[in-house]
Amino acid sequence: MRHFKLAMTMTFATAAAAIALTAAGTAQAETPSWCGPKKATLALLDGYGGNSWRQVTTASGKQTAELCPSITAYEYADGQGDTQKSISDIKSIAAKGVDALVVFGDAGPAMLPAITSVYKSGKVIVPYRVNVGGKEGENYSKFIGSSFVNDGETWGNWIKGILPKGGNILFLSGPAGNSQGLDELKGMKNVLGPEYVFVNPEPFAVTNWDPALTQKVLTAEIAKNDKIDVIVSDFGPSLVGALPLFQKQGKSIPALATSDGNSLGCFWHENHASNPDFKLFTVATGNDNVRLAVQWAVALATDGTPPTEQIFKAPAFEDSVSGQPSPVQCRKELPGAIYLSSELPAEAQAKAVGN
Amino acid sequence: MNAPPLTPTAFSRPAGLPMPLARSFVTVVLSTIVLIAVCAVFAPSSLSWGALSGSLPFAAIIAIVGLGQLLVVQQGGFDLSLPGAVSLSVVVATHYPQQDDALLFQAVLVAIAFALAAGVLNGLLFSVFRLNAIIATIGTNALLYGAVFAVSGGVPSITTELLAEIAGGETFGVPNSVYFALAAMAVVSFVLKKTVVGRRYEVIGASPSAGRAAGLSVRTHQMMAYVFAQLLYCMAGILIGGITREPTAFQGDSLLLPSVAVVVLGGTSLLGGRGYPVSTVVAAFFLNQLSQFALAVGVPYSAQTIIQALALGFGIGVYSLRWTLNVRKSTG
Numbered sequence: 001m002r003h004f005k006l007a008m009t010m011t012f013a014t015a016a017a018a019i020a021l022t023a024a025g026t027a028q029a030e031t032p033s034w035c036g037p038k039k040a041t042l043a044l045l046d047g048y049g050g051n052s053w054r055q056v057t058t059a060s061g062k063q064t065a066e067l068c069p070s071i072t073a074y075e076y077a078d079g080q081g082d083t084q085k086s087i088s089d090i091k092s093i094a095a096k097g098v099d100a101l102v103v104f105g106d107a108g109p110a111m112l113p114a115i116t117s118v119y120k121s122g123k124v125i126v127p128y129r130v131n132v133g134g135k136e137g138e139n140y141s142k143f144i145g146s147s148f149v150n151d152g153e154t155w156g157n158w159i160k161g162i163l164p165k166g167g168n169i170l171f172l173s174g175p176a177g178n179s180q181g182l183d184e185l186k187g188m189k190n191v192l193g194p195e196y197v198f199v200n201p202e203p204f205a206v207t208n209w210d211p212a213l214t215q216k217v218l219t220a221e222i223a224k225n226d227k228i229d230v231i232v233s234d235f236g237p238s239l240v241g242a243l244p245l246f247q248k249q250g251k252s253i254p255a256l257a258t259s260d261g262n263s264l265g266c267f268w269h270e271n272h273a274s275n276p277d278f279k280l281f282t283v284a285t286g287n288d289n290v291r292l293a294v295q296w297a298v299a300l301a302t303d304g305t306p307p308t309e310q311i312f313k314a315p316a317f318e319d320s321v322s323g324q325p326s327p328v329q330c331r332k333e334l335p336g337a338i339y340l341s342s343e344l345p346a347e348a349q350a351k352a353v354g355n
Numbered sequence: 356m357n358a359p360p361l362t363p364t365a366f367s368r369p370a371g372l373p374m375p376l377a378r379s380f381v382t383v384v385l386s387t388i389v390l391i392a393v394c395a396v397f398a399p400s401s402l403s404w405g406a407l408s409g410s411l412p413f414a415a416i417i418a419i420v421g422l423g424q425l426l427v428v429q430q431g432g433f434d435l436s437l438p439g440a441v442s443l444s445v446v447v448a449t450h451y452p453q454q455d456d457a458l459l460f461q462a463v464l465v466a467i468a469f470a471l472a473a474g475v476l477n478g479l480l481f482s483v484f485r486l487n488a489i490i491a492t493i494g495t496n497a498l499l500y501g502a503v504f505a506v507s508g509g510v511p512s513i514t515t516e517l518l519a520e521i522a523g524g525e526t527f528g529v530p531n532s533v534y535f536a537l538a539a540m541a542v543v544s545f546v547l548k549k550t551v552v553g554r555r556y557e558v559i560g561a562s563p564s565a566g567r568a569a570g571l572s573v574r575t576h577q578m579m580a581y582v583f584a585q586l587l588y589c590m591a592g593i594l595i596g597g598i599t600r601e602p603t604a605f606q607g608d609s610l611l612l613p614s615v616a617v618v619v620l621g622g623t624s625l626l627g628g629r630g631y632p633v634s635t636v637v638a639a640f641f642l643n644q645l646s647q648f649a650l651a652v653g654v655p656y657s658a659q660t661i662i663q664a665l666a667l668g669f670g671i672g673v674y675s676l677r678w679t680l681n682v683r684k685s686t687g
Contacts, residue, residue, distance in 0.1 A: 050509030050604065176656040206656045211511075211599040212413065212606060219409030220650035223400040241600035248525075249405030263513055263601055336513040336601060354508045 034295040035068030036304030040099040040124075042071050042297060044290070047086045047106025047130070049078035052337035052353040053285065054104075059352035060344045061102065061290040070302040073098075083107040087114040100124040100301035102293050108179075109133040115140050124300040128293035129286075129312075131179060141300050144293040146312045148180045148234075151283050152187020154316050155232055155257040158281045159192065162255055162321060166195025167229030170221055172214065173204040174235065184234055199225045209235045215242040222249055230255040236282060237261030237337070246275070253278040259285040260317045262346075263336030265329045268320065280320040280328055284341035286312065291343065317341040379622025379634045382673055386620075387641045390666070394644065398651035406647065408530055412523070412598045414643035415536035416591050418636040420610050421617035422543050423587030425635050428618050429560040430580040431627030432481060432488030436473060437614055439499025440585055441607030443469055444592025446507040449514050449602060456517040466589050473499055474585035478578030507604045514600050522597020532594050536636060539587060543632045556580075561628035617642055619671055642667075 044061045046054060058076060065074045077093060079086030086107060091114055093101060101118060105111035105127045112132050116139040118125050128144040136142055159169065171188070173181025181204045205221065207214040222228065222245055233239050236258035246253045253275040258264070260282035268280045289312040299306040317340075318328045329340045338349040394401050401410075420437060427434040444466040451465060452458035473495055480491035503509075524531050547553040559566035559576045567573050588607075595606050619625065620642070621635035645666050649659035 050504075052510045055508070055510060201653050201655050210603065210606075210609070211601055212595065212609070215599060216410060216413055216646065217650060219406055220401060220647055222409070223403045223406030224398075224651050224653065237601060241598070241602075245405075245409050248408055249403075337511055353510050 031069060032067055032295075032304075034299040034304045034307055035070055036299065036302035037070060038302045039070050039072050040298070040301035041073040041075070041097070042100045042102070042294070042301065043075040043077065043093045043098045044294070045077050045079070045086070045089050045093065045101060045103045047079045047083075047104050047111075048081040050080065052335075053287065053339070055352045055354075056339055056342055056344060056349045057104075057287045057290050059348065060287050060342060061294050063344060063348075064291045064294040065298065068298050068302065068304075070304075071298060079106070081106070083110050086111060090114045090118060094118045094121065094123055098123070100297040101126070102290070102297045103127045103132075104290075105130050105132040112139060124297055126293050126297040126300075129289050142296050142306075142310075144289070144296055144310070144312060146286055146289050146314065148183035149187040149190070150313045151234070151259075152184035152189075153191050154187075154283050154314075155184070155281070156188040156191030158257055158316075158319070159188075159196065159230055159232075159255075162279060163196075163229055166193070166197070168197050168199050168225060168227050170200050170225070170228045170231045171198055171204045172200070172207050172217065172231065172233040172239075174207060174209040176206045180234060184232075188232065199228065207233075207235075207238065209238055211238045211241050214238050215245065218242040218245055222246060222251070228254050230257060232256075233258045235259060236264040236285075240264055240267045240336075243267065243271070252276055255279040255281075257281045259283055259314075260329075260339055260341045261285065261336070262329075262331055262334060262338045262340055265318065265340065266332055266336065268328045269330045272320065280318060281316070282318045282328075282341070284314045284317045285339045286314045287339055287342040287344065288312070289314075315341075379631045379674075380637070382622065383620060383634045383637045383641065386669075386673070387637055387644070390641060390644055390648065394648050394651075398648050401644070401647045401651035404528075406651070408525065408528070410643055410647045412530045412532040412594070414640045415530070415532040416595055416598070417610065417613045417617060417643055418536040418639035419539050419587050419591040419594070420614040421621070421635045421639050422539055422632055423584035423591075424614040425618045425621070425623055425630050425632060426543070426580045426584045426587075427488070428615075428623055428625060429557065429627055429630040430481075430577050431560065431563075432492075432577075432580065433615070434477070434492050434581065434584050435489060435611065436477060436492040436495040436499055436585075437588055437611050438605075438607035439496040439503065440470065440473055440588040441592040441595065441610055442503045442605055443473075443499050443506070443607075444589040445596045445602050445606045446503055446512070446604050448518060448593045448596040449512040450507050452515050452518075454513055454515050456515050459515050459517050463593060466593060467586065469499075469502065470585040470589035471582060474582030475578070477581035477585070481581065482574040482577035503604055509604050511601050511603045514596055514602070518593070518597040519600060520597075522594045523600075532598060535590065535594060536639075539590065540632050540636045547630060547632060552576075557629055560630070613639075613642055616667060619674075620667075622674060 042065050065071050077089040079089055108130055109132055112134045115125055119140050124141045126142050127140055129146050185203050205217050207217055231254055240263050243253050254277050272278045292312050295307050316325055318326050320328045331346055334346055334350045335353055337353055338346060424434055447466040448462050451462040477492055477495050480486045481488050522532055555571050556576050559571055559573050563573050596602055617635050617638040620638035621631045623630050645663055649662045
């Protein structure tokens with residue numbers, strides 16, 4: 001009798017385990033709705049692939065494409081910051097017969113003729129993040145932008161929360177006239193009134209997103225302005241080398257509203273105790289923008305259902321004041337040049353950036 | 356009347372000026388004093404100690420790469436492999452140790468090994484195979500960038516604590532990188548001006564054929580120019596690795612033009628010959644202070660660029676003006 005009970009229990013247990021395993025298997029094999037039945041090939045074309053942000057982004061794009069079994073081949077090309085090469089990459093990949101192209105058009109409108117000719121030849125082409133001009137359905141299949149105005153508004157709201165009576169803001173962005181910086185400024189001005197003074201030259205202090213130039217610019221701004229209440233920067237990690245300048249000039253590091261990065265989070269953990277004014281707020285740096293673009297391209301190429309979102313809005317990520325949506329994060333054992341806000345797991349990012 | 360001398364700085368010593376060194380030195384020092392006066396009036400914040408201690412490390416970097424470029428220019432060449440060389444030593448000094456202080460020393464040795472190899476290659480191409488210096492060093496630059504990608508994959512890496520402390524720290528209130536630049540200047544000046552090798556080096560630079568006629572080993576001296584230049588770039592690269600905590604893999608790109616600019620501002624002729632290391636270092640300070648001035652006045656980016664271009668044009672114009680006067684005088 002006892003043996004019979006044992007046998008029954010074991011049978012049930014085995015059956016339960018088998019059912020669970022089957023369910024898991026089905027869940028894994030279940031294809032997302034944007035992945036249709038038609039077989040297709042996909043290529044990701046980068047305008048410039050030479051930094052960790054881009055490598056994490058590329059790995060994210062690849063991972064997204066792998067979720068769809070209808071995608072039979074995936075290719076990648078790096079324009080290496082060279083407009084001519086980026087254009088010829090697009091043309092040669094299209095000539096090779098790839099069905100869908102996702103393009104990071106760093107060179108902006110200069111890429112439009114190549115993109116248009118590929119679209120006219122009947123392929124699916126989805127530029128994303130950098131505005132290349134042109135129109136949907138005329139020059140390309142779909143443009144998946146990123147709402148930098150939204151980033152600016154998110155920062156602006158946080159600044160209002162920590163400095164309700166106004167204050168001095170130093171805004172740092174990349175190359176002169178880059179549209180990302182201009183949009184972010186627009187977003188901040190939508191939220192912040194005249195009691196918030198921008199101390200940088202109009203529209204933003206130019207840093208080219210280069211850590212050395214950032215250091216020089218910040219040196220001059222700290223010396224010039226007695227009071228900087230908050231720094232806004234759209235590339236947080238490039239500030240890590242420059243922030244100790246405040247201590248050198250005998251001041252506390254001020255509040256900082258920016259985008260996330262592992263090195264920045266760790267820097268905050270090491271320094272906030274000795275810098276009473278150092279509050280940190282980050283928005284996700286936007287590696288996942290590529291996922292939405294890949295989903296759209298795959299949906300159009302394989303006859304799947306396109307996602308409902310048409311523009312990528314970077315969510316808020318860390319806030320050292322409220323701890324919402326997340327307190328400041330640091331993974332000291334992993335490379336500094338990864339982005340904990342990204343959907344791609346931190347370990348996979350570390351592998352993507354080659355460490 | 357005789358034909359005017361080709362390089363008056365090297366050959367004609369006008370009576371009344373005791374030292375030929377004095378002219379370039381005086382010019383660049385005067386320009387720097389004028390700039391400091393202008394800064395004091397229009398952008399006093401750029402002269403505060405905090406601003407100086409933040410910007411001097413970058414002046415030191417420009418000075419060191421400028422000294423390297425000076426050595427090559429003295430032999431009538433141009434070293435366009437500077438961006439690749441600096442970037443390579445930056446990535447070797449940061450990627451190889453991966454934030455482990457114990458590996459820093461080996462990383463520095465590896466960087467020096469790369470620098471020696473690149474220098475010998477440039478030297479061979481220029482002195483033995485007689486390639487044009489610009490063509491040869493462009494090729495080497497591409498090779499060096501290949502190595503940059505092989506080491507780093509184009510990804511920045513964070514500096515080790517020890518390197519940040521050595522290169523980015525301060526001693527007696529002065530950034531350590533400034534001491535490195537002064538030491539490099541002292542060594543280059545001493546060797547060029549006070550040793551037999553240095554004197555021969557300048558003679559060969561002024562006229563390789565005269566050097567050869569005098570029985571000097573022209574090839575060896577020309578080759579040395581590239582090797583020592585690479586060692587200086589390597590030093591600058593390692594310092595950048597420490598000064599910026601998370602340097603990019605392309606940190607050398609923005610240094611090529613300043614390196615040539617300070618050589619010219621320092622009064623060294625691009626045709627080769629006599630070199631002015633001290634003036635080159637002062638010119639590096641001048642150039643750096645100029646960009647800090649442009650930043651500190653708070654004008655838009657376009658105006659910053661124009662201010663810098665005008666001041667550079669003025670600095671170089673001062674020399675061409677004097678040069679023309681000289682020629683007129685000597686042609687009567």
